[in-house]
Amino acid sequence: MNCFSYFLFVIVLYAGLSNAKFNEKNSVLFKNSLGPKNVLKIHCTSKDDDLGYNYLRPGEIYEFSFHDSVLKTKFDCELWQGRGPTYKFYANFRAYKGSGLIVHSGKKNFWEAREDGIYFTHGKEIPKLEYKWSPIGE
Numbered sequence: 639m640n641c642f643s644y645f646l647f648v649i650v651l652y653a654g655l656s657n658a659k660f661n662e663k664n665s666v667l668f669k670n671s672l673g674p675k676n677v678l679k680i681h682c683t684s685k686d687d688d689l690g691y692n693y694l695r696p697g698e699i700y701e702f703s704f705h706d707s708v709l710k711t712k713f714d715c716e717l718w719q720g721r722g723p724t725y726k727f728y729a730n731f732r733a734y735k736g737s738g739l740i741v742h743s744g745k746k747n748f749w750e751a752r753e754d755g756i757y758f759t760h761g762k763e764i765p766k767l768e769y770k771w772s773p774i775g776e
Contacts, residue, residue, distance in 0.1 A: 662744035663703040666713060666733050669750045670694035677722040678751045682715040682733060693722065706743070711736035717751060719771065727771035729756050 670678040678694040682702065692700045704711065715733040718725035734747050750757040750765055757765035 661705070663705055664711075664734065664736075664743070664745040664747075665701055665703040666715075666747045667699060667701040667749065668692075668694065668715075668717075669699050669748070670696050671750050671752045672696055672719055673753055675721050676719055676753075677725075679718040679722065679725060680715060682713050684711065684713050706736040706745075715749075717756065718774070719751060726774055728774050729769045729771055731756070731769050 666682070668678070668680055670676070672678060674696060676696060678698075680692045680694065680700055682689045684704075687704075689702055694700055704713075711734065712732060713734040715731060717729045718727065720726040733749060734745075746761050748759045748761050748765065750759075755767045755771055756769040758768040759765040
């Protein structure tokens with residue numbers, strides 16, 4: 639019983655120190671900052687969910703929200719860019735990874751597709767280049 643009390647204390651402490659509201663959904667956001675007429679095609683999946691394909695024109699934004707699971711929430715995403723239906727560049731990466739036992743609330747992952755690659759920020763800092771595009775079919 640003592641271990642359970644300690645566990646509850648840690649959870650309450652974590653929730654109290656969090657900047658986000660308790661039980662607020664986490665979110666992943668994608669922005670198409672590619673050149674004119676370049677479509678961004680997005681496909682994200684987790685262990686339990688397939689979010690389907692989403693197509694963004696330059697300047698458009700796609701966002702999805704979810705609650706973390708104690709079993710390590712992960713979303714892997716594939717991105718293509720080009721003048722659809724012909725895509726010339728591709729990227730595949732983990733867009734979100736939860737911590738497992740420590741459940742996040744209100745965590746935001748911002749991804750921006752630019753001509754030279756995929757940029758990332760949590761929204762508090764300047765976006766940083768995380769992934770380069772890979773050519774398709776070369």
